[in-house]
Amino acid sequence: MFKKNYRHDNLTAYSMLAPILVGLTIFVLIPFAYAIYLSFTDWGFYQAPVFVGFKNYWVNLTDPLFTKAIWTGLKFTLYVLPAQLVLAFLFANVLKGLKGKFSGFVKSSIYIPTVISGIVASVIFVFIYDYLGGLANYIAGLFGSEPIAWLAEVKYALPAIAIPAIWLGFGITTLIMLAGLLDISESYYEAADLEGAGTFTKMWYITLPLMKNISLFLLVTGFTAQLSQFELSWVMTGGGPVNETQTPNLYILLHFLNDVMIGRSIAAALMFFVVLGSISLVIFKILNSEKAVEG
Amino acid sequence: MGKSTLTFGKAGVTVLSLLITALAIFPLLWMAIAGFKSQEEVLATPFKFLPNVWHFENYTVILRDPAFQKAMGITFIGAIIFMALSVVVNASAAYVFARLDFRFKKFWWVYVMLTYFIPGFSITITSFIVVNKLGMLNTMGVLILPGAASAGSMFFFRQFYLNVPLALEEAALIDGANRFKIFTNIFLPMSLPPFVIIGIGAYLGYWNAFVWPVMTITNEDMFQIMQYIYNFRSGRVAEMHLLMASSFLAALPTIALFLIFQKYIVANLKMSGLK
Numbered sequence: 001m002f003k004k005n006y007r008h009d010n011l012t013a014y015s016m017l018a019p020i021l022v023g024l025t026i027f028v029l030i031p032f033a034y035a036i037y038l039s040f041t042d043w044g045f046y047q048a049p050v051f052v053g054f055k056n057y058w059v060n061l062t063d064p065l066f067t068k069a070i071w072t073g074l075k076f077t078l079y080v081l082p083a084q085l086v087l088a089f090l091f092a093n094v095l096k097g098l099k100g101k102f103s104g105f106v107k108s109s110i111y112i113p114t115v116i117s118g119i120v121a122s123v124i125f126v127f128i129y130d131y132l133g134g135l136a137n138y139i140a141g142l143f144g145s146e147p148i149a150w151l152a153e154v155k156y157a158l159p160a161i162a163i164p165a166i167w168l169g170f171g172i173t174t175l176i177m178l179a180g181l182l183d184i185s186e187s188y189y190e191a192a193d194l195e196g197a198g199t200f201t202k203m204w205y206i207t208l209p210l211m212k213n214i215s216l217f218l219l220v221t222g223f224t225a226q227l228s229q230f231e232l233s234w235v236m237t238g239g240g241p242v243n244e245t246q247t248p249n250l251y252i253l254l255h256f257l258n259d260v261m262i263g264r265s266i267a268a269a270l271m272f273f274v275v276l277g278s279i280s281l282v283i284f285k286i287l288n289s290e291k292a293v294e295g
Numbered sequence: 296m297g298k299s300t301l302t303f304g305k306a307g308v309t310v311l312s313l314l315i316t317a318l319a320i321f322p323l324l325w326m327a328i329a330g331f332k333s334q335e336e337v338l339a340t341p342f343k344f345l346p347n348v349w350h351f352e353n354y355t356v357i358l359r360d361p362a363f364q365k366a367m368g369i370t371f372i373g374a375i376i377f378m379a380l381s382v383v384v385n386a387s388a389a390y391v392f393a394r395l396d397f398r399f400k401k402f403w404w405v406y407v408m409l410t411y412f413i414p415g416f417s418i419t420i421t422s423f424i425v426v427n428k429l430g431m432l433n434t435m436g437v438l439i440l441p442g443a444a445s446a447g448s449m450f451f452f453r454q455f456y457l458n459v460p461l462a463l464e465e466a467a468l469i470d471g472a473n474r475f476k477i478f479t480n481i482f483l484p485m486s487l488p489p490f491v492i493i494g495i496g497a498y499l500g501y502w503n504a505f506v507w508p509v510m511t512i513t514n515e516d517m518f519q520i521m522q523y524i525y526n527f528r529s530g531r532v533a534e535m536h537l538l539m540a541s542s543f544l545a546a547l548p549t550i551a552l553f554l555i556f557q558k559y560i561v562a563n564l565k566m567s568g569l570k
Contacts, residue, residue, distance in 0.1 A: 012474040013397035020388040020407065023444025026429075028410040031421035038421065091315055097308055106312045108557050110319040115549040117503030119521045123528060123542045124322045127329065127535065133338030135325070164322075171319060228416060231505055235525065249416050253506070256420050266420050273417040 039267035044260045056267035065243060066268060069251035070275065072158065076247060077226040079162035084173055085218060087166075092177035093207075107178075111171040118168070118231030125164040126151070126236055136160075151237050157245050161232050169225070173218055180214035181207070216287045220280050227276055248272045323546070330354060330540030337536040350536070357541045365516065366523035371548070373438050373519070374501040380443045381497040382490055388444075389452030390478045394464065411446035423510050433514045438507070442500065448493045455489045456482060491559040495552060502549055520545045 039056055041049035060066045095106060113121075128135045129150040137147040150160040184207065192202045230249035233239055239246035239254060246254070252272065255265035325344075329337050330353050332346040357363050391397070392404060422441060431437040459482065467477050508519040518526070524542050531538070553560065 009395045009474060010397045013391045013395045013400075016387040016391045016475070016478070017403065019384040020444040020449060021403065023384065023440065024407060024410045024446070026425065027422060027441040027444070028413055028418065031418040031425050032413050034424065035418055035421040094308055094311055094315075098312060102309070102312070106316050108554065109316045111557070111560075112323065112550055112553065113319055115499055115553045116323070116546055117505065117521055117549075119503070119505050119524050120326075120542045120546045121322075123524065123538060124326045126528075127326070127338075127539065128322065130338050132340050133342065135342065138342035167319070167322065224414075228414070235528070252416070252420075262420065269417045269420065273414055276414065277412075 035266050035270060038263050039270050041263050042261055043263050045262075049263075052263070056263045057271060059264055060268045060271060065246070066251060068243060069246050069248045070272070072244070072246055073227045073229075073248045076158055076162060076165075076229065076245075077223060079159055080165045080169070080226045080229075081219070081222050083162075084166050084169055084222065085215070088170060088173035088177050088218075089211075089215075092174050092181055093203075095174065095178050096181050107175060110174055113168050113170065114172045116168065118229075119235055121164045121168055122232055122235035125160075125232075129160055129236075152241050154241055154244050157237055157241055161236055161245055164232055164236075165226065165229060169222070173222070176214060176218060177211070180211050184210050212287070216284070219287070220283055223283065224276055224280055227279075248275075323543070323550075326539050327543045329536060330543050332536050334534065334536050337539065353536055353540045354544070357537060357544060360541075362515070362518070363523060363541060363544075366518050366520045367545070367548075369435075369517060370502060370520040373435055374498045376435075377439045377443065377501045378494045378497045380439060381445060381448060382494050384444050385448040385493065386452045386483070386486060386489070387478065388449045389456055390482055392449070393453045393456035395474060407446050407449065409446075411450070419506065419510070426511060432511050433517060435517075437511045438501070438504075438519065441507075442497075448496070451493060452486070452489050455486065459485065488559060491556055495556055495560065498552060499549055 038049060040051060040053060042052050042055070043049040091110075095103065098106065129137075131137065131147055131149050134150075136150055137145075140148060148156060150156045188206050188210075189202055192206060197205070227247075228249050230247045230253065233245040233247055233250055234253070237245045239250050248268075249272070252265050252268045255268065256262060259265060328345065331349045331351065332353075333348065333350055336343075336346055388407070392400070392407075426432060426437045426441065431440075463481055464477055467481060472480070503521060504519065505521045505525065508522050509525070512518060512522065524538075524545055527534075527538055527541060
């Protein structure tokens with residue numbers, strides 16, 4: 001189209017593209033290339049980089065804390081993601097039946113936590129988990145439990161941090177699910193009604209298969225988001241007790257802040273990026289192949 | 296209407312919805328109310344939801360704290376500039392990729408989209424080294440410039456521009472308008488829906504940012520609002536009631552922004568490229 005303006009377009013095109021090209025080059029591509037380079041060196045702020053091959057990668061791989069951090073991240077994701085997706089799916093189905101002002105009120109209210117920062121959420125939940133005056137122990141007390149140090153005990157700390165993560169993401173997940181539900185044509189359900197199908201039959205054979213794309217989207221984005229989570233544990237527990245809540249990104253950050261040599265934390269960041277990328281890819285492939293069979 | 300929803304009966308649905316809504320809002324509400332309690336009462340046992348005496352002065356103490364005012368003000372200004380910049384930079388690039396033909400277009404498209412797959416955290420450390428070498432630490436530039444150009448936002452605008460009818464542009468071209476004019480006079484005015492989404496996303500991202508400001512801003516006069524909260528939390532442990540009040544105040548602008556623009560946000564969830 002408009003081939004006659006081609007030469008003139010070059011100038012316009014490049015002047016309008018310049019900001020994004022310069023920005024991405026300086027702040028994304030150069031740091032990325034630099035990260036790859038530095039990950040193969042021993043480097044501190046006060047000395048020149050020395051090439052060390054795969055040493056940094058090896059140091060991380062053999063550090064039990066690094067593998068533990070990956071496991072912690074996976075465990076955390078396992079606490080948050082299924083709960084969030086199932087709750088959001090069920091509640092989106094409830095919301096679908098609501099009409100009018102009340103529905104609008106509910107939709108806006110459940111979305112509000114989504115705009116809250118991880119820092120503010122941490123502040124609230126530290127308060128909720130307080131040993132003596134907190135809400136969590138008050139509720140536990142109603143069931144006859146002695147006060148629990150939620151954020152300081154190995155078996156409770158990670159689940160305790162998962163709760164605010166579920167809270168933060170519940171609203172947006174529900175609304176995306178709802179958008180998907182509203183796209184499903186009513187005629188499917190009407191046909192099923194004529195056949196005498198029950199609520200759960202319809203959900204299993206109509207709703208779930210038609211929600212596959214949205215679920216996939218939420219699964220992959222949620223997976224990477226939860227596995228990358230570190231603000232909550234940084235502020236609420238600092239990674240403790242005994243590194244129990246040290247997620248991969250927190251591991252990387254703490255090493256960067258505390259170590260003299262930086263190559264190692266950069267290598268960890270790149271390794272984590274590869275792990276994250278390949279897991280998303282695998283999830284994507286699995287769900288895609290099932291979809292292909294279904295045809 | 297076909298009964299496609301879970302059947303709880305009308306009353307059941309209403310009660311359940313209210314319950315979930317309450318659960319979603321309760322933590323914030325509790326924080327807001329804790330902001331009205333006295334220092335002793337905020338974590339007192341036995342647990343009580345409402346304060347015995349409402350201490351309105353907690354909120355005024357925070358609002359009058361110069362450090363809080365400074366942090367709110369500077370974060371607000373930064374967020375507005377960041378929002379405007381990311382909209383302009385990404386929208387203009389999107390227009391070029393959607394509508395113009397130019398030399399090496401394929402190459403630059405791949406170049407830009409490649410960055411989409413580089414997760415922010417894997418380059419946080421080296422970005423810090425880069426901005427340090429550029430002498431940008433403790434400047435507004437370090438907070439505003441690095442995130443402004445974004446392949447994801449650009450892509451979102453482009454999808455929108457691809458759907459604008461060609462006829463609109465052809466008429467203007469015949470009238471002798473140049474491409475830049477067409478962009479500013481035709482495309483920008485009709486871009487409100489993507490503006491709102493990308494703009495609010497940028498605003499929220501800036502306002503809620505924590506790690507990047509902590510790494511790059513050490514001058515207390517330039518502390519961003521989440522940095523202020525974080526420092527407050529670690530520095531003044533006993534003043535939980537003031538921490539609650541200030542955290543709630545810090546969250547208010549984002550909640551207000553959402554409530555004002557919620558129609559656009561919810562409507563856009565439907566067109567966010569899920570199908």
